[in-house]
Amino acid sequence: MAKVGEFRNDEARENYLRAYDAMEALWPLPATQVDIQTSFGPTHVRRSGSGPGTPIVLLHQFGGNGLVWHNVVEELAGDRVVYAPDTIGTAGRSIQTAPLNGEADFGAWFEEMLNGLGLERVHLAGYSHGSWHAALAALHASGRVASLTLIEPGGVFTRPKLGVLLKMIWFGMRGKSDENMRETMAWLSPGAVVGDLESACGKVALDGYRMRIGWARMLKDAELRSITVPTLVIFGGDTLVADTGLATRRIAANVPHGTTEIYPGTAHGILYQIPDRISRRILTFVQQHDRSEVR
Template identity: 45%
Template structure:
């Protein structure tokens, strides 16, 4: 049954927001914070950068928030406006008031956030589970996208998730001690070395009960409905998905898919190859930007 995201206690909420606000103070470039009303509640959004092209909107991976992009924002926002929202129903500064029931609702939430920001079209990109959420917008509202990018899409985007992935999450979730969480992070994203502050936010997020649906495998018809220019980037050594299956389905069914698999890199694609992946994305955005072309 769909639920409203919530912390397990007032103490847990206070602790998380203390860590969150301390992290927000370390945002490396000038930014503006906006709170946008949607039919699902209030979405908390940070706006950074400037430029004439269509803006970028970035969605984080599982249970993340807009501060995840802190270490990458200077590159993403070098020539464009970049929006980094928290995800409604996940731990952050959004305030959820209505359930997000399925992929169509995910897309509706993103589009209503764009409406509140006054943006008709954006270059939408998501990492991991955020890539699946971004893809939902492509399925239902490609007309709102200048382009769609998936960074290492989540395990259920193109095929059923691996049992090894599910078992790892289940085993860690039963008793999520700091040691177990560090081992899980090292397995998932071995070169994403979290700072102590980032890890503290991960641990604080564990005391939040999500109100966002889990990803599910997209059908051939859903993939074919994505008419926006689409970039899909995989790490060949990922433990999350099968990049060969994902690449084949994207190329076969998404009309304008540009797919690349990076050898020697896993689910930590952005962390391990930032100097290559972000320029690849920005070049793709430039090539599909109606404002500039």
């Protein structure tokens, strides 16, 4: 039976919320915050920006929360509203109260969140594990998605190499010491620099929260063909989480309106290595498809 994500205890929750409060100092824009009631629990959403463009919803990576988009939100919100939720079932200010029993439930959560925000259609972007969640929304709530951007989507288009999986397991078995986390980051995302406030919040999340919403799986060709919205997939040229050559071929062969872009000299931490280039690329893409009627 599927379970509900939760903090290990009250102390873990309090430690996390203190780190979360400190991390809020990184957000560069005025923001409003709201808790949207869904069948799976209240979802905390941060809203910034204004303008006529179709809104953007940003889904964060494993161990993160909506605040991780602080280094790209300013440009994205220049001509539209940007929404950054704390994904249900992850450490954050959202509180999961019911399990997601299947992948379609993630689409249901996404639609309920949009309904609560009063949004009909949005551009949707996800980073790392958030790319998996964004792909599920595109599969199961496609009518609400104007375009899809997946940044470093591990496991979605290709299976990770066995050696990579084994090393991830090895790092996991070594625990969550500062030294181990630094070594993991240096291996998975060389060249990426994550600030102290964000690092501290991520460490407390990994230490104190039991996430039970599952992991990415490789989508079948038929599932890829059903993603008919304009889709941009971004990889770091030195990524370890995907075979970029195979992923590019699968996207070209199966995603009707898919584009792949690879940035040499970057890896899984691409959002931290070249945030300005990533924000500009996302913004250019969504502006091209603000009025897209592709289905």
